[in-house]
Amino acid sequence: MNGILSFARIDRHHRHLVGGKALALATLMRGGITVPDGLCVTTTVYEDFIRSTELGTRIGLEMGRLPLAEMRWEEIWDMALRIRNLFLNTAIPDHLRETLASELEARFVGRAVAVRSSSPQEDRAGSSFAGLHESFVNVRGLDEIITHIRLVWASLWSDGALLYRKELGMDMHKSAMAVIVQELVAGERSGVAFSRSPDGADHAVVESVYGLNQGLVDGTIAPDRWTLDRRTGKVINHTPAVREQALRPVAGGVTSVPLAEAERHAPPLDEQCLDQVFGMAMTLEKTFEQPQDTEWTIRGDDLFLLQSRPVTTTQDSAAEGTPWSAGDKRPWYLSLKRSFDNLKVLHRRIEDELLPQMAAEALALSKIDPAGLSDARLIETIEMRMDIHRHWVDVYWRDFIPFAHGARLFGQVYNDLVKPEDPYAFTALLGETRMTGMERNRELRKLARMIRSDKRLREGLTSGETDQAHAEFSTHVNAFLERYEDLTYKAVRFFKDREGLIRLLLEMAEQAEPKAAVGRPDIAALADEFVDRFPEDRRAFARQLLKIGRSSYQLRDNDNIVLARIEAQLLKVVDEAKRRIGALDRVDVDALTPAQAVKILSDPSAIPGIVKEQAAIDEPVQHQGRPGLTLPMVDTVDGDFVMRARQLIGQPAGQGLAVGKARVISAVDDLFQFKSGEILVCDAIDPNMTFVVPLAAAIVERRGGMLVHGAIVAREYGLPCVTGVADASALIHTGDRLTVDGYLGIVTIDT
């Protein structure tokens, strides 16, 4: 065998070579079910490829960087992106290319095919891998087919597939991938059928859409849905969809097109077709002796089976609260992948509705002066604002975080097309954004410039005069504070303390030439070049994708800032409540949560209960919803053994080399102590704190990923940056002398 098996030659002994999907199709074809004809590029070809190109070793090096369990979802995504790029940039050796060429050309010359994953680990009971490995439809020509075979191979190492294998305890290095190449049947109607409902109910389910079924499978196109009696096939219930679009093949892929008027008003399946699909699902269940989850398509009068696998029963995650409130959020994060069409809808909703609504809400709240409220009204106001804040935190998790996938999707399309050596080259195209945080930083630089250029002002402020003694400067400070009073960090408002701001400005003024964002490549030219790589009829898609990518990249900064504005309006009324409560014996009033402040203000007899609550938690200031703001604790002493870090590794996220003293940020005060030339070390850079970045010589962040704020802002300023440094803020101490190597992702601590 040369590593390629036609469906006709596959039998059950080949399972480990062809995977469950290919074996099922071959078995069914032999049993008389109509299946688009094709072949399987077995796991031996995959294994030969990764062995003869040394790709296996390079994957091993990537995987060895950090244990998977210690990686954040963004780091897993980054790693998957780098591995995918390795597959794209590793040429197929001649001997494999010749083998593939002779088989593929003989069978598929001039015809469109589907290229599908068929991993031997897939589609076993208990491990469906549904949707985790990639499949592509409407691929034409030898080179394109081979490129897509490589992409299917790479999907063995996708973020979702890695996490899934880890959860099931499978050995990642022993996994392999077979690939099905199959004639594309461009059906007029398609869908899925479950011989038994995946929610466990004892009926069958058929879903159907017009066009190809990709739109149904990735959730972009809503299907008509029928539940049927498993014994008789009688329809129990039909839920029609709002039928608007269908996915159809076009040159170089598929696209969604509007439905004809007649199609909008008629379900894709009539009674006879429904019967036919139901009958096939039940036959498959009988053949495989367990309920089947099938994909099918109808062309003319012919029903084709596309795939069949055992039904895996879904868990009702909603029963245990929102999925994003679970302890391990990574499976949820990995489920956030959104299709292009889905992102388009989300993009409009966020830009046109949610962000303006949030800003308007924050503005309306800021009009109320808390000092003028009676105690009863103040309590009501706090409670109302707690609800408002909670609502927007939910929106943040539900809509904003999934939208962050826009930048990733863009990155993936860019890499597939351009195959750059640097898998993050695409971020250059996203960089032309107007982040709110950047505007605020510019305003701060303007104030610092005033101090720098006015000797009397500088000397006055240095000697301890208040800014009020300098009328013009003071007016500008007031304007700044009015605009940015609502910055928060760890549930504390930044500019409660005017002196802190002045201290920071003095520090900024000491810099002779403030660092400005570095010179960037010609972004417009890069964007044109990207769009021009698409065929004419796909350029609108390319432009839209770039737009979504940019909006998504920008939102990573702006959403936090708008959310912080809402939070600041809550904290403002809570601060007023704390002022009225005054000092209390045994209660840390400053650290009261909004709910605790309400309790004490409405009923002083609640105080003993609050004392107990405060004693029970180590860190009383609980952050209210944005992720990643709790500092890790690390034990470093055991008897007479003392441990300290000498060199920490992370991901290179901003090129360059810097040496300087560390400033570890764990509270607002640390930011205002920041000295020019220090190295910013933190758990996670919050966009609200990026104003100290122009002072920093480098950035070290615990949170990993190339698209986290630290990495984005470091690239804006051309600073060396290392992200994903485990326990950075616990193992590095303020004052430690650090060398930050942003080329290799290494932080060395002088010892």
Add this chain to the structure above:
Amino acid sequence: MKDIRQLKSSLSTLFQEQFFAVLATRSGDSIHTTLVAFAASDDLKTLFVCTPRATRKFANLKQNPSVSLLVHNSSNMATDIRQSIAVTVSGTAEEVPADRLEVARAVYLAKQPHMSGFATSPNTAIIEVTVGRYDVVAHFQDVTILEIQKDRIVPP
């Protein structure tokens, strides 16, 4: 390394699994390295090696007791660079005096029972290395220092 106990436990495991270490001794400006079979005490404060007294390493360490050992679990695969762990031990070497010889030999032979003929031969010295610090390298570039501070006051 997540915390100190985890680090110590991975050192213990490494010292149980690995039979050999590279010992570096020094004479004037010259460094001399040799492969040695070693054992570690349970508390990780002492490492033991055996050597005939007529060797260069023995002469060197008598002259300059500052020594270094390298213990690692690399298996000569390209991917070891990320997966293996390597530990540099810095310490002070001296021949185990007669009154502690039996205990030291027992620790050594518990790990290296096949070396009993060598370890009990009259011309073989058992050397104890009192550890000052460990430099632990994991994942290629992740370096953690574990220091033993003798003057540290340990709470009971």
